[in-house]
Amino acid sequence: EDQVTQSPEALRLQEGESSSLNCSYTVSGLRGLFWYRQDPGKGPEFLFTLYSAGEEKEKERLKATLTKKESFLHITAPKPEDSATYLCAVGRNRDDKIIFGKGTRLHILP
């Protein structure tokens, strides 16, 4: 069964303390892997799409990487405004269904 597992469920960091969020996936025929940021009560905000193993993308303090089994979202020197839930999702080749993980709740303390 296709699935996406994110870890940890929640993470508290001090401002400036770098860390990584993990997204492990099992899917037959990966079409793309997506990272989103979601603030409370709002819709997900698109961050990155990764298509193949070895691919990396960066945006400000965030960097996403992809292997054949997992993706990492690295956060460098985070600030309190980076606090949010980060969602990982995969799309598969055989249809247009997107499967989301449950997300990682990130809290950056000032």
Next chain:
Amino acid sequence: ETGVTQSPTHLIKTRGQQVTLRCSSQSGHNTVSWYQQALGQGPQFIFQYYREEENGRGNFPPRFSGLQFPNYSSELNVNALELDDSALYLCASSNGGGLHTEAFFGQGTRLTVV
């Protein structure tokens, strides 16, 4: 902010009733996907519409149905509401009918069934 708008933002319905949620896609986008997000969970794919045709469906019963209009806006209809239907309903807009393009979400409609 994305150009995807959803209405209404909040809604309270009674069990057994029917509800219609609306979504206006971003300019230039021809694909709309709908998701259900329960509290503390990731979004669950309901279905996708591409150029007015259903183009993929998740594990939701037939009482969840939808439409896409010629201007690519969309509706989600839910019949015979159940308490478990209480959730944030999200609409995502993209271009191309597949996943090689980014999808942009609206702010969601919070549905409460009592």
